[in-house]
């Protein structure tokens with residue numbers, strides 16, 4: 207009997223057939239371009255005890271196990287490229303606790319990010335991490351990828367909010383790691399190790415997250431520029447001004463053109479805009495009005511063609527909705543989009559934007575860059591029609607490699623937020639030398655001796 211068939215029988219007899227999901231096609235892809243990789247088995251546990259039992263069975267039968275949250279990842283992290291079992295954590299979606307006095311929440315991994323945000327906001331609290339996919343992605347996935355979002359500019363990425371984790375390691379140990387206090391330095395920072403480990407070391411079954419008091423107000427403006435260089439200059443000036451923007455998001459000339467043509471921007475934008483900057487300030491309402499006008503003045507000093515303030519909450523929401531939808535807007539316009547999420551020290555942002563455009567031009571490809579300018583993190587997209595020329599895919603590959611080389615030369619990193627997964631695995635040696643990768647693989651062996659969790663991912 208094949209291991210996967212034996213596993214199916216054991217799951218049915220030991221945990222019950224109702225945990226099995228029949229439709230495997232929905233699990234063959236994530237939101238990236240890789241796949242299809244149909245899994246041999248999909249299991250949807252309801253509680254941590256079942257997760258542990260499934261990990262034990264996979265280890266005993268040597269079946270690869272890929273944890274999956276909401277499948278919005280873009281690098282193939284949750285895909286069963288080695289076959290085996292997909293562990294669908296969407297069924298574990300209870301908000302277990304919101305402790306208002308201690309400013310923390312404990313959730314199961316399948317809770318959708320926006321759902322937790324709404325739940326805590328209803329109590330006057332705030333969970334800042336806001337990946338653009340927040341209406342679909344899960345908190346377990348956010349922890350596993352250390353997801354960021356526009357508000358990372360002021361508040362930091364998911365890892366800054368993870369106090370504790372309940373996990374089942376690849377070795378089958380169920381453990382509670384971290385703490386419920388804001389501070390805690392007892393022993394090694396194992397929570398820090400697991401955050402961003404892309405499901406290669408352990409499966410999280412509960413996450414204790416730090417909350418903040420909800421800011422009483424937020425103001426957003428959209429500034430347009432004649433090019434990316436002026437917009438990057440505005441980013442620098444705003445960051446150094448002491449204004450502490452909650453978000454500073456850039457869109458390059460391709461994005462600006464698409465958005466201006468679409469007419470979807472909720473505020474007027476000049477037709478010759480070749481770069482856009484979203485800037486948000488939040489905090490106490492008193493004083494914010496003057497601060498946002500100062501931010502507008504800074505943008506004008508950097509050469510903004512226009513600065514428009516979102517006058518009400520509805521306009522503000524629509525402005526951010528357009529920004530969050532940008533990835534899918536581009537995808538709808540070009541037959542194929544290869545998307546990278548490189549990050550550099552913020553002082554090198556303009557050079558990164560320039561390097562991205564130059565690598566596209568060298569290889570005769572359309573490019574579109576947008577993203578978290580305040581963190582030096584850009585989503586660089588190569589846009590093309592795969593049917594346009596026999597060599598187009600090879601040109602894209604060269605453009606991607608050159609982008610990564612330029613990023614590392616600028617002191618940057620291959621991935622600011624999406625992770626490495628399968629997609630960026632071949633490029634790891636560009637950024638990390640052999641000894642650093644070997645140390646991480648040794649850690650992998652100690653957490654997952656049988657190598658069942660997301661085998662072969664991250665490391666080439």
Ligand SMILES: Cc1cc2nc3c(=O)[nH]c(=O)nc-3n(C[C@H](O)[C@H](O)[C@H](O)COP(=O)(O)OP(=O)(O)OC[C@H]3O[C@@H](n4cnc5c(N)ncnc54)[C@H](O)[C@@H]3O)c2cc1C
Pocket residue numbers: 236237272273274275276277278279280282283284295315336337338339342343344345346347348349350351352353354355356404405406408409410411530533534623624660
């Ligand atoms: C339109 C769009 C916009 C996006 N914008 C952003 C953005 O602004 N910032 C950002 O950071 N990302 C962004 N992403 C990428 C993606 O949404 C994030 O990486 C997100 O954190 C993935 O969550 P998920 O629940 O979908 O995880 P999945 O895609 O299901 O899995 C991602 C990884 O996490 C692992 N994993 C999932 N759950 C667990 C668990 N419980 N235990 C252990 N491992 C687990 C998987 O094995 C996999 O390696 C975007 C994606 C899309 C499609």
